[in-house]
Amino acid sequence: MKKVVLVTGASGYLGGRLCHALLNQGYCVKAFVRKTSDLSSLPPPTGAASTGGGTLQYVYGDVTDYQSLLEAFSGCHVIFHAAALVEPWIPDPSRFTTVNVGGLRNVLNAYKETNTIEKIIHTSSFFALGSTDGHIGDETQVHSAKYFCTEYEKSKAVADKIALEAAAEGVPIVPVYPGVIYGPGKVTTGNMVALLLVERFNYRLPGYMGEEKGFSFSHVDDVVQGHIAALDKGRPGERYLLTGENASFKDVFDIAATITQTAKPRFRIPLFLIEVYGWLSVLFARITGKLPLLSPPTANVLRHQWAYNCDKAKTELGYNPRSLKEGLTEMLPWLKSSGLIKY
Numbered sequence: 001m002k003k004v005v006l007v008t009g010a011s012g013y014l015g016g017r018l019c020h021a022l023l024n025q026g027y028c029v030k031a032f033v034r035k036t037s038d039l040s041s042l043p044p045p046t047g048a049a050s051t052g053g054g055t056l057q058y059v060y061g062d063v064t065d066y067q068s069l070l071e072a073f074s075g076c077h078v079i080f081h082a083a084a085l086v087e088p089w090i091p092d093p094s095r096f097t098t099v100n101v102g103g104l105r106n107v108l109n110a111y112k113e114t115n116t117i118e119k120i121i122h123t124s125s126f127f128a129l130g131s132t133d134g135h136i137g138d139e140t141q142v143h144s145a146k147y148f149c150t151e152y153e154k155s156k157a158v159a160d161k162i163a164l165e166a167a168a169e170g171v172p173i174v175p176v177y178p179g180v181i182y183g184p185g186k187v188t189t190g191n192m193v194a195l196l197l198v199e200r201f202n203y204r205l206p207g208y209m210g211e212e213k214g215f216s217f218s219h220v221d222d223v224v225q226g227h228i229a230a231l232d233k234g235r236p237g238e239r240y241l242l243t244g245e246n247a248s249f250k251d252v253f254d255i256a257a258t259i260t261q262t263a264k265p266r267f268r269i270p271l272f273l274i275e276v277y278g279w280l281s282v283l284f285a286r287i288t289g290k291l292p293l294l295s296p297p298t299a300n301v302l303r304h305q306w307a308y309n310c311d312k313a314k315t316e317l318g319y320n321p322r323s324l325k326e327g328l329t330e331m332l333p334w335l336k337s338s339g340l341i342k343y
């Protein structure tokens with residue numbers, strides 16, 4: 001019998017790609033979406049037959065609405081919990097706790113009331129482990145919880161603790177920790193590399209951003225494969241970093257310039273200027289209601305290093321992340337063919 005898998009956050013950047021991959025592998029996929037979700041990145045719901053033999057059904061709800069989750073979980077064997085509020089800044093920061101922490105609590109409670117579920121894959125984040133100034137982090141790193149650059153980071157760290165506590169109580173939950181996800185797919189705030197490349201190639205971001213701290217860049221399709229491998233091989237309660245090449249945003253812009261044979265930025269925008277721009281953007285956002293691309297928390301994040309080692313996922317899950325150059329070589333023509341950039 002085919003496994004029935006439910007994906008929360010199915011309308012998002014990662015969740016959409018995950019649904020496509022699960023369908024291609026023949027799973028019966030329940031895409032958990034909101035009534036308000038933009039479903040353009042998902043295939044239409046299928047009948048019994050579809051590409052690769054999988055089926056897709058939309059189930060409507062909200063992770064903050066326990067009853068909707070409980071009903072959606074009925075008959076499911078696997079839950080991929082990828083839904084989250086992914087923003088560096090929003091006017092009401094309490095929403096991060098409501099969605100990212102409360103949502104996971106609801107998932108765990110709904111699991112306890114559904115007797116068919118064999119495994120939960122929880123999409124955590126490198127932010128849940130904290131910054132890695134002066135070293136390369138791995139799965140043993142515990143967030144110091146003394147300082148958070150963003151409320152989003154705080155909510156992911158709190159949710160991570162809850163996921164690990166649940167695992168210790170016997171819940172079959174496998175937390176996975178992607179790095180900065182990039183690559184083709186829906187251009188949401190989650191696809192920050194795409195958003196920054198769009199700014200760069202449309203002449204709205206003239207320089208490098210601040211210092212040259214390291215981030216770990218994970219191609220979206222590698223992260224998707226890492227999630228599916230965690231379903232097959234992940235040990236409950238074990239953390240798996242689904243990170244990639246450790247590099248800087250300067251490297252991203254330089255590699256992009258080389259691939260597209262365009263000019264590299266000639267100067268660096270100091271972090272204090274990015275912060276000032278962030279404060280102005282936040283002010284503007286409060287008036288217009290449109291969320292800013294850069295905000296003061298973004299400048300906080302850029303002040304730190306977020307570099308990780310994913311050897312454990314390579315060994316146990318067969319995770320095989322591509323290089324940043326390989327990923328960008330695929331991503332840039334996609335951005336061009338989508339009409340988002342010209343070169």
Ligand SMILES: NC(=O)c1ccc[n+]([C@@H]2O[C@H](COP(=O)([O-])OP(=O)(O)OC[C@H]3O[C@@H](n4cnc5c(N)ncnc54)[C@H](OP(=O)(O)O)[C@@H]3O)[C@@H](O)[C@H]2O)c1
Pocket residue numbers: 008009010011012013014015033034036037038061062063064081082083084085086099123124125126156177178179180181182188189190191192
């Ligand atoms: N992007 C990254 O660089 C990155 C890195 C590490 C970890 N992650 C994690 O990866 C996961 C997916 O992120 P993403 O980049 O795909 O973000 P995204 O594109 O913003 O997608 C977020 C998804 O969560 C859904 N969602 C938000 N609030 C919800 C609610 N109250 N109820 C139900 N669904 C809700 C959104 O639905 P709507 O479409 O209706 O808004 C959307 O489908 C998140 O857990 C994130 O923390 C992301």
